[in-house]
Amino acid sequence: MDKHRSIEALAALAHETRLDVFRLLVKQGADGMAAGDIGDRLGVRQNTMSANLAVLSRAGLVRSKRDGRSVTYFADFDGMRGLLGFLMEDCCGGNPQLCQPLLDEIACAC
Template sequence: MQLPVAVEALSALAHANRLAVFRLLVRAGADGMAAGDIAREIGALPNTLSTHLTILSNAGLIGSRRDGRSVIYSADYDGMRQLLGFLVADCCAGRPEICGTLSDLAASTDCCT
């Protein structure tokens, strides 16, 4: 991942509602969620949510697909892995073992609640 792409992704996540949407979609898994369900879950107005979804999509963090008349959004796990990889690539002066695994970090803290 190049620096400009990482900056765009981090910028997209630097808003409380967009971060809430992204975390919700990560938890939803590959099935994803319809826009209306996302709006209800995070308490966002549809037009505001649309803007947030566009920003997250442009940043490569979520994707969408049609399912009948609904648009289903889901986390782009490859985009997420690329961003996380970019963030830890230079961890501890090139000694990534010092950083531990991200799954260990998530399990040992309240970062994901």
């Protein structure tokens, strides 16, 4: 992930509702969650939830799958790993290989 995409992802997460949505979708894992269910769980109106999901999607942090009229959203674990990798690429005194075990640990293959 490059600097521009990282800034976009961090900006997307720098909002209370979007952070709650992302954490909820991470928790849901491979099952994902329908947009309406996300809004119901978090107490957010449909149009507001739709706008927040669009921001997270553009930032590469969520992905969606349409099934008829229903849309299921999932955390984009590759996007999350990309952001974490970018943030840590210069860690350990410029020796990122020293941090690789930590990256492997936090970047589950969910």
